[in-house]
Amino acid sequence: MTLPATTSASETPVNPAASAPPGWGGVRNDSDLQFAPVTIPETKPPEPNWFERLLSDIFAFLADLFAPLGQALGMSWWWLQWVLLAAAIAFVLVLLVRLLGPGFGPRDTRSTADNDSEWRPDQAASLALLEDADRLAAEGRFDEATHLLLQRSVGHIAAARPDWVEPSSTARELASLPALSDAARAAFRVIAEQVERSLFALGKLERSDWEAARAAYAEFALARIERKALPA
Known part of the structure:
Protein backbone atom coordinates (compact mmCIF):
# COMPACT_ATOMS: atom_id res chain seq x y z
CA MET A 1 0.00 0.00 0.00
CA THR A 2 1.52 3.29 -1.05
CA LEU A 3 1.32 6.33 1.16
CA PRO A 4 0.61 9.70 -0.46
CA ALA A 5 3.67 11.92 -0.90
CA THR A 6 4.06 14.70 1.64
CA THR A 7 4.76 18.24 0.59
CA SER A 8 7.34 20.37 2.47
CA ALA A 9 6.72 23.94 3.42
CA SER A 10 9.21 25.18 0.81
CA GLU A 11 7.41 23.35 -1.92
CA THR A 12 4.03 24.73 -0.99
CA PRO A 13 2.63 26.44 -4.07
CA VAL A 14 2.11 30.16 -3.85
CA ASN A 15 -1.40 31.33 -4.06
CA PRO A 16 -1.56 34.65 -5.86
CA ALA A 17 -4.89 35.40 -4.35
CA ALA A 18 -3.58 35.02 -0.82
CA SER A 19 -3.68 38.19 1.24
CA ALA A 20 -0.50 40.01 2.41
CA PRO A 21 0.52 39.58 6.00
CA PRO A 22 -0.64 42.16 8.47
CA GLY A 23 1.30 45.42 8.35
CA TRP A 24 2.78 44.82 4.91
CA GLY A 25 0.82 47.59 3.35
CA GLY A 26 2.18 50.13 5.81
CA VAL A 27 5.77 49.05 5.21
CA ARG A 28 5.25 49.09 1.46
CA ASN A 29 3.82 52.56 1.49
CA ASP A 30 6.54 54.02 3.75
CA SER A 31 8.36 56.73 1.75
CA ASP A 32 11.55 56.23 3.73
CA LEU A 33 11.96 52.75 2.27
CA GLN A 34 12.76 52.18 -1.38
CA PHE A 35 11.76 48.98 -3.11
CA ALA A 36 12.31 50.02 -6.74
CA PRO A 37 15.69 49.19 -8.29
CA VAL A 38 18.18 52.04 -8.30
CA THR A 39 19.90 52.98 -11.55
CA ILE A 40 23.42 54.32 -10.96
CA PRO A 41 24.25 56.96 -13.55
CA GLU A 42 27.49 56.59 -15.44
CA THR A 43 30.14 59.13 -14.45
CA LYS A 44 32.81 60.21 -16.88
CA PRO A 45 36.40 60.12 -15.63
CA PRO A 46 37.79 63.57 -14.85
CA GLU A 47 39.82 65.27 -17.51
CA PRO A 48 43.58 65.12 -16.75
CA ASN A 49 45.19 68.42 -15.92
CA TRP A 50 48.27 69.79 -17.68
CA PHE A 51 50.71 68.11 -15.31
CA GLU A 52 49.13 64.70 -15.73
CA ARG A 53 49.13 65.13 -19.50
CA LEU A 54 52.80 66.12 -19.38
CA LEU A 55 53.70 63.04 -17.33
CA SER A 56 51.73 60.85 -19.70
CA ASP A 57 53.58 62.28 -22.69
CA ILE A 58 56.95 61.82 -20.98
CA PHE A 59 56.23 58.21 -20.06
CA ALA A 60 54.99 57.50 -23.57
CA PHE A 61 58.17 59.01 -25.02
CA LEU A 62 60.39 56.98 -22.68
CA ALA A 63 58.47 53.83 -23.50
CA ASP A 64 58.99 54.39 -27.22
CA LEU A 65 62.63 55.29 -26.66
CA PHE A 66 63.59 52.27 -24.55
CA ALA A 67 61.33 49.74 -26.19
CA PRO A 68 64.02 48.59 -28.67
CA LEU A 69 66.56 48.36 -25.85
CA GLY A 70 64.21 46.28 -23.75
CA GLN A 71 63.53 43.97 -26.66
CA ALA A 72 67.25 43.60 -27.34
CA LEU A 73 67.99 42.82 -23.69
CA GLY A 74 65.19 40.31 -23.59
CA MET A 75 66.48 38.52 -26.68
CA SER A 76 70.09 38.47 -25.42
CA TRP A 77 69.44 37.71 -21.76
CA TRP A 78 70.81 34.18 -22.04
CA TRP A 79 74.36 35.48 -22.49
CA LEU A 80 73.91 38.87 -20.80
CA GLN A 81 73.36 37.20 -17.43
CA TRP A 82 76.82 35.62 -17.62
CA VAL A 83 78.40 38.97 -18.50
CA LEU A 84 76.76 40.57 -15.47
CA LEU A 85 77.90 37.71 -13.26
CA ALA A 86 81.50 38.07 -14.48
CA ALA A 87 81.38 41.84 -13.87
CA ALA A 88 80.11 41.28 -10.33
CA ILE A 89 82.91 38.80 -9.61
CA ALA A 90 85.52 41.21 -10.99
CA PHE A 91 84.12 44.02 -8.82
CA VAL A 92 84.35 41.86 -5.70
CA LEU A 93 87.95 40.89 -6.50
CA VAL A 94 88.99 44.51 -7.04
CA LEU A 95 87.28 45.50 -3.80
CA LEU A 96 89.10 42.79 -1.88
CA VAL A 97 92.47 43.82 -3.31
CA ARG A 98 91.87 47.46 -2.38
CA LEU A 99 90.72 46.53 1.12
CA LEU A 100 93.76 44.36 1.72
CA GLY A 101 95.97 47.23 0.57
CA PRO A 102 99.55 47.12 -0.63
CA GLY A 103 100.32 44.26 1.74
CA PHE A 104 98.40 41.91 -0.57
CA GLY A 105 100.79 39.97 -2.78
CA PRO A 106 104.56 40.25 -3.09
CA ARG A 107 106.10 43.60 -2.27
CA ASP A 108 108.70 45.26 -4.41
CA THR A 109 111.31 46.36 -1.92
CA ARG A 110 113.33 48.02 -4.65
CA SER A 111 110.48 50.38 -5.53
CA THR A 112 109.96 51.11 -1.83
CA ALA A 113 113.57 52.11 -1.46
CA ASP A 114 113.31 54.29 -4.57
CA ASN A 115 110.24 56.02 -3.15
CA ASP A 116 112.10 56.72 0.09
Missing part, protein backbone atom coordinates in the same frame (compact mmCIF):
# COMPACT_ATOMS: atom_id res chain seq x y z
CA SER A 117 114.92 58.35 -1.83
CA GLU A 118 112.64 60.47 -4.02
CA TRP A 119 111.72 62.88 -1.27
CA ARG A 120 115.12 62.90 0.46
CA PRO A 121 116.46 66.49 0.34
CA ASP A 122 119.28 67.27 -2.01
CA GLN A 123 122.64 66.80 -0.31
CA ALA A 124 123.97 70.19 -1.37
CA ALA A 125 120.81 71.94 -0.15
CA SER A 126 120.96 70.03 3.12
CA LEU A 127 124.58 70.98 3.74
CA ALA A 128 123.82 74.62 2.92
CA LEU A 129 120.91 74.58 5.33
CA LEU A 130 123.03 73.14 8.12
CA GLU A 131 125.75 75.73 7.49
CA ASP A 132 123.26 78.60 7.76
CA ALA A 133 121.64 77.10 10.84
CA ASP A 134 125.01 76.39 12.47
CA ARG A 135 125.99 80.00 11.88
CA LEU A 136 122.95 81.18 13.82
CA ALA A 137 123.56 78.62 16.55
CA ALA A 138 127.17 79.75 16.90
CA GLU A 139 125.83 83.20 17.75
CA GLY A 140 123.60 81.71 20.42
CA ARG A 141 120.44 82.18 18.35
CA PHE A 142 119.19 78.64 18.85
CA ASP A 143 115.51 79.53 18.35
CA GLU A 144 116.17 81.10 14.95
CA ALA A 145 118.40 78.22 13.94
CA THR A 146 115.71 75.67 14.78
CA HIS A 147 113.02 77.70 12.99
CA LEU A 148 115.23 77.92 9.91
CA LEU A 149 115.77 74.18 10.01
CA LEU A 150 112.03 73.56 10.06
CA GLN A 151 111.16 76.12 7.38
CA ARG A 152 113.82 74.91 4.96
CA SER A 153 112.84 71.29 5.57
CA VAL A 154 109.23 72.02 4.69
CA GLY A 155 110.44 73.90 1.63
CA HIS A 156 112.49 70.92 0.49
CA ILE A 157 109.47 68.63 0.65
CA ALA A 158 107.20 71.19 -1.01
CA ALA A 159 109.66 71.61 -3.88
CA ALA A 160 110.02 67.87 -4.42
CA ARG A 161 106.40 66.84 -3.81
CA PRO A 162 104.05 69.85 -3.86
CA ASP A 163 101.04 67.56 -3.58
CA TRP A 164 102.13 66.60 -0.07
CA VAL A 165 102.29 70.11 1.40
CA GLU A 166 99.29 72.42 1.65
CA PRO A 167 99.64 76.13 2.51
CA SER A 168 98.06 75.41 5.89
CA SER A 169 100.16 72.32 6.64
CA THR A 170 101.86 72.21 10.03
CA ALA A 171 104.98 70.39 11.09
CA ARG A 172 102.93 67.90 13.10
CA GLU A 173 100.79 67.16 10.04
CA LEU A 174 103.92 66.58 7.96
CA ALA A 175 105.28 64.32 10.67
CA SER A 176 102.21 62.11 10.34
CA LEU A 177 102.19 61.83 6.54
CA PRO A 178 101.95 58.13 5.62
CA ALA A 179 104.00 58.78 2.48
CA LEU A 180 107.05 59.80 4.52
CA SER A 181 109.51 57.27 5.81
CA ASP A 182 109.92 56.55 9.50
CA ALA A 183 113.16 58.55 9.57
CA ALA A 184 111.51 61.60 8.02
CA ARG A 185 108.54 61.47 10.39
CA ALA A 186 110.85 61.11 13.39
CA ALA A 187 112.97 64.07 12.24
CA PHE A 188 110.00 66.34 11.73
CA ARG A 189 108.53 65.28 15.04
CA VAL A 190 111.70 66.25 16.94
CA ILE A 191 112.09 69.56 15.09
CA ALA A 192 108.40 70.41 15.53
CA GLU A 193 108.58 69.77 19.27
CA GLN A 194 111.53 72.16 19.64
CA VAL A 195 109.83 74.87 17.56
CA GLU A 196 106.62 74.55 19.58
CA ARG A 197 108.59 74.90 22.79
CA SER A 198 110.18 78.05 21.43
CA LEU A 199 106.86 79.56 20.36
CA PHE A 200 104.51 78.55 23.15
CA ALA A 201 106.61 77.73 26.22
CA LEU A 202 107.71 81.36 26.64
CA GLY A 203 111.32 80.29 26.93
CA LYS A 204 114.37 80.26 24.72
CA LEU A 205 115.86 77.06 23.40
CA GLU A 206 119.13 75.82 24.80
CA ARG A 207 122.07 74.39 22.91
CA SER A 208 120.92 70.86 23.74
CA ASP A 209 117.53 71.57 22.13
CA TRP A 210 119.17 72.84 18.97
CA GLU A 211 121.56 69.90 18.82
CA ALA A 212 118.65 67.45 19.14
CA ALA A 213 116.81 69.09 16.22
CA ARG A 214 119.98 69.29 14.13
CA ALA A 215 120.86 65.66 14.75
CA ALA A 216 117.37 64.54 13.78
CA TYR A 217 117.52 66.46 10.51
CA ALA A 218 121.03 65.27 9.68
CA GLU A 219 120.10 61.66 10.38
CA PHE A 220 117.25 61.92 7.91
CA ALA A 221 118.66 64.17 5.18
CA LEU A 222 122.34 63.25 5.18
CA ALA A 223 122.25 59.53 5.83
CA ARG A 224 124.27 58.83 2.67
CA ILE A 225 126.94 61.46 3.34
CA GLU A 226 130.12 60.51 5.13
CA ARG A 227 130.32 61.72 8.69
CA LYS A 228 133.42 63.71 7.86
CA ALA A 229 131.43 65.80 5.40
CA LEU A 230 129.12 67.07 8.11
CA PRO A 231 130.05 70.47 9.50
CA ALA A 232 131.15 70.47 13.11
Whole structure:
Protein backbone atom coordinates (compact mmCIF):
# COMPACT_ATOMS: atom_id res chain seq x y z
CA MET A 1 0.00 0.00 0.00
CA THR A 2 1.52 3.29 -1.05
CA LEU A 3 1.32 6.33 1.16
CA PRO A 4 0.61 9.70 -0.46
CA ALA A 5 3.67 11.92 -0.90
CA THR A 6 4.06 14.70 1.64
CA THR A 7 4.76 18.24 0.59
CA SER A 8 7.34 20.37 2.47
CA ALA A 9 6.72 23.94 3.42
CA SER A 10 9.21 25.18 0.81
CA GLU A 11 7.41 23.35 -1.92
CA THR A 12 4.03 24.73 -0.99
CA PRO A 13 2.63 26.44 -4.07
CA VAL A 14 2.11 30.16 -3.85
CA ASN A 15 -1.40 31.33 -4.06
CA PRO A 16 -1.56 34.65 -5.86
CA ALA A 17 -4.89 35.40 -4.35
CA ALA A 18 -3.58 35.02 -0.82
CA SER A 19 -3.68 38.19 1.24
CA ALA A 20 -0.50 40.01 2.41
CA PRO A 21 0.52 39.58 6.00
CA PRO A 22 -0.64 42.16 8.47
CA GLY A 23 1.30 45.42 8.35
CA TRP A 24 2.78 44.82 4.91
CA GLY A 25 0.82 47.59 3.35
CA GLY A 26 2.18 50.13 5.81
CA VAL A 27 5.77 49.05 5.21
CA ARG A 28 5.25 49.09 1.46
CA ASN A 29 3.82 52.56 1.49
CA ASP A 30 6.54 54.02 3.75
CA SER A 31 8.36 56.73 1.75
CA ASP A 32 11.55 56.23 3.73
CA LEU A 33 11.96 52.75 2.27
CA GLN A 34 12.76 52.18 -1.38
CA PHE A 35 11.76 48.98 -3.11
CA ALA A 36 12.31 50.02 -6.74
CA PRO A 37 15.69 49.19 -8.29
CA VAL A 38 18.18 52.04 -8.30
CA THR A 39 19.90 52.98 -11.55
CA ILE A 40 23.42 54.32 -10.96
CA PRO A 41 24.25 56.96 -13.55
CA GLU A 42 27.49 56.59 -15.44
CA THR A 43 30.14 59.13 -14.45
CA LYS A 44 32.81 60.21 -16.88
CA PRO A 45 36.40 60.12 -15.63
CA PRO A 46 37.79 63.57 -14.85
CA GLU A 47 39.82 65.27 -17.51
CA PRO A 48 43.58 65.12 -16.75
CA ASN A 49 45.19 68.42 -15.92
CA TRP A 50 48.27 69.79 -17.68
CA PHE A 51 50.71 68.11 -15.31
CA GLU A 52 49.13 64.70 -15.73
CA ARG A 53 49.13 65.13 -19.50
CA LEU A 54 52.80 66.12 -19.38
CA LEU A 55 53.70 63.04 -17.33
CA SER A 56 51.73 60.85 -19.70
CA ASP A 57 53.58 62.28 -22.69
CA ILE A 58 56.95 61.82 -20.98
CA PHE A 59 56.23 58.21 -20.06
CA ALA A 60 54.99 57.50 -23.57
CA PHE A 61 58.17 59.01 -25.02
CA LEU A 62 60.39 56.98 -22.68
CA ALA A 63 58.47 53.83 -23.50
CA ASP A 64 58.99 54.39 -27.22
CA LEU A 65 62.63 55.29 -26.66
CA PHE A 66 63.59 52.27 -24.55
CA ALA A 67 61.33 49.74 -26.19
CA PRO A 68 64.02 48.59 -28.67
CA LEU A 69 66.56 48.36 -25.85
CA GLY A 70 64.21 46.28 -23.75
CA GLN A 71 63.53 43.97 -26.66
CA ALA A 72 67.25 43.60 -27.34
CA LEU A 73 67.99 42.82 -23.69
CA GLY A 74 65.19 40.31 -23.59
CA MET A 75 66.48 38.52 -26.68
CA SER A 76 70.09 38.47 -25.42
CA TRP A 77 69.44 37.71 -21.76
CA TRP A 78 70.81 34.18 -22.04
CA TRP A 79 74.36 35.48 -22.49
CA LEU A 80 73.91 38.87 -20.80
CA GLN A 81 73.36 37.20 -17.43
CA TRP A 82 76.82 35.62 -17.62
CA VAL A 83 78.40 38.97 -18.50
CA LEU A 84 76.76 40.57 -15.47
CA LEU A 85 77.90 37.71 -13.26
CA ALA A 86 81.50 38.07 -14.48
CA ALA A 87 81.38 41.84 -13.87
CA ALA A 88 80.11 41.28 -10.33
CA ILE A 89 82.91 38.80 -9.61
CA ALA A 90 85.52 41.21 -10.99
CA PHE A 91 84.12 44.02 -8.82
CA VAL A 92 84.35 41.86 -5.70
CA LEU A 93 87.95 40.89 -6.50
CA VAL A 94 88.99 44.51 -7.04
CA LEU A 95 87.28 45.50 -3.80
CA LEU A 96 89.10 42.79 -1.88
CA VAL A 97 92.47 43.82 -3.31
CA ARG A 98 91.87 47.46 -2.38
CA LEU A 99 90.72 46.53 1.12
CA LEU A 100 93.76 44.36 1.72
CA GLY A 101 95.97 47.23 0.57
CA PRO A 102 99.55 47.12 -0.63
CA GLY A 103 100.32 44.26 1.74
CA PHE A 104 98.40 41.91 -0.57
CA GLY A 105 100.79 39.97 -2.78
CA PRO A 106 104.56 40.25 -3.09
CA ARG A 107 106.10 43.60 -2.27
CA ASP A 108 108.70 45.26 -4.41
CA THR A 109 111.31 46.36 -1.92
CA ARG A 110 113.33 48.02 -4.65
CA SER A 111 110.48 50.38 -5.53
CA THR A 112 109.96 51.11 -1.83
CA ALA A 113 113.57 52.11 -1.46
CA ASP A 114 113.31 54.29 -4.57
CA ASN A 115 110.24 56.02 -3.15
CA ASP A 116 112.10 56.72 0.09
CA SER A 117 114.92 58.35 -1.83
CA GLU A 118 112.64 60.47 -4.02
CA TRP A 119 111.72 62.88 -1.27
CA ARG A 120 115.12 62.90 0.46
CA PRO A 121 116.46 66.49 0.34
CA ASP A 122 119.28 67.27 -2.01
CA GLN A 123 122.64 66.80 -0.31
CA ALA A 124 123.97 70.19 -1.37
CA ALA A 125 120.81 71.94 -0.15
CA SER A 126 120.96 70.03 3.12
CA LEU A 127 124.58 70.98 3.74
CA ALA A 128 123.82 74.62 2.92
CA LEU A 129 120.91 74.58 5.33
CA LEU A 130 123.03 73.14 8.12
CA GLU A 131 125.75 75.73 7.49
CA ASP A 132 123.26 78.60 7.76
CA ALA A 133 121.64 77.10 10.84
CA ASP A 134 125.01 76.39 12.47
CA ARG A 135 125.99 80.00 11.88
CA LEU A 136 122.95 81.18 13.82
CA ALA A 137 123.56 78.62 16.55
CA ALA A 138 127.17 79.75 16.90
CA GLU A 139 125.83 83.20 17.75
CA GLY A 140 123.60 81.71 20.42
CA ARG A 141 120.44 82.18 18.35
CA PHE A 142 119.19 78.64 18.85
CA ASP A 143 115.51 79.53 18.35
CA GLU A 144 116.17 81.10 14.95
CA ALA A 145 118.40 78.22 13.94
CA THR A 146 115.71 75.67 14.78
CA HIS A 147 113.02 77.70 12.99
CA LEU A 148 115.23 77.92 9.91
CA LEU A 149 115.77 74.18 10.01
CA LEU A 150 112.03 73.56 10.06
CA GLN A 151 111.16 76.12 7.38
CA ARG A 152 113.82 74.91 4.96
CA SER A 153 112.84 71.29 5.57
CA VAL A 154 109.23 72.02 4.69
CA GLY A 155 110.44 73.90 1.63
CA HIS A 156 112.49 70.92 0.49
CA ILE A 157 109.47 68.63 0.65
CA ALA A 158 107.20 71.19 -1.01
CA ALA A 159 109.66 71.61 -3.88
CA ALA A 160 110.02 67.87 -4.42
CA ARG A 161 106.40 66.84 -3.81
CA PRO A 162 104.05 69.85 -3.86
CA ASP A 163 101.04 67.56 -3.58
CA TRP A 164 102.13 66.60 -0.07
CA VAL A 165 102.29 70.11 1.40
CA GLU A 166 99.29 72.42 1.65
CA PRO A 167 99.64 76.13 2.51
CA SER A 168 98.06 75.41 5.89
CA SER A 169 100.16 72.32 6.64
CA THR A 170 101.86 72.21 10.03
CA ALA A 171 104.98 70.39 11.09
CA ARG A 172 102.93 67.90 13.10
CA GLU A 173 100.79 67.16 10.04
CA LEU A 174 103.92 66.58 7.96
CA ALA A 175 105.28 64.32 10.67
CA SER A 176 102.21 62.11 10.34
CA LEU A 177 102.19 61.83 6.54
CA PRO A 178 101.95 58.13 5.62
CA ALA A 179 104.00 58.78 2.48
CA LEU A 180 107.05 59.80 4.52
CA SER A 181 109.51 57.27 5.81
CA ASP A 182 109.92 56.55 9.50
CA ALA A 183 113.16 58.55 9.57
CA ALA A 184 111.51 61.60 8.02
CA ARG A 185 108.54 61.47 10.39
CA ALA A 186 110.85 61.11 13.39
CA ALA A 187 112.97 64.07 12.24
CA PHE A 188 110.00 66.34 11.73
CA ARG A 189 108.53 65.28 15.04
CA VAL A 190 111.70 66.25 16.94
CA ILE A 191 112.09 69.56 15.09
CA ALA A 192 108.40 70.41 15.53
CA GLU A 193 108.58 69.77 19.27
CA GLN A 194 111.53 72.16 19.64
CA VAL A 195 109.83 74.87 17.56
CA GLU A 196 106.62 74.55 19.58
CA ARG A 197 108.59 74.90 22.79
CA SER A 198 110.18 78.05 21.43
CA LEU A 199 106.86 79.56 20.36
CA PHE A 200 104.51 78.55 23.15
CA ALA A 201 106.61 77.73 26.22
CA LEU A 202 107.71 81.36 26.64
CA GLY A 203 111.32 80.29 26.93
CA LYS A 204 114.37 80.26 24.72
CA LEU A 205 115.86 77.06 23.40
CA GLU A 206 119.13 75.82 24.80
CA ARG A 207 122.07 74.39 22.91
CA SER A 208 120.92 70.86 23.74
CA ASP A 209 117.53 71.57 22.13
CA TRP A 210 119.17 72.84 18.97
CA GLU A 211 121.56 69.90 18.82
CA ALA A 212 118.65 67.45 19.14
CA ALA A 213 116.81 69.09 16.22
CA ARG A 214 119.98 69.29 14.13
CA ALA A 215 120.86 65.66 14.75
CA ALA A 216 117.37 64.54 13.78
CA TYR A 217 117.52 66.46 10.51
CA ALA A 218 121.03 65.27 9.68
CA GLU A 219 120.10 61.66 10.38
CA PHE A 220 117.25 61.92 7.91
CA ALA A 221 118.66 64.17 5.18
CA LEU A 222 122.34 63.25 5.18
CA ALA A 223 122.25 59.53 5.83
CA ARG A 224 124.27 58.83 2.67
CA ILE A 225 126.94 61.46 3.34
CA GLU A 226 130.12 60.51 5.13
CA ARG A 227 130.32 61.72 8.69
CA LYS A 228 133.42 63.71 7.86
CA ALA A 229 131.43 65.80 5.40
CA LEU A 230 129.12 67.07 8.11
CA PRO A 231 130.05 70.47 9.50
CA ALA A 232 131.15 70.47 13.11
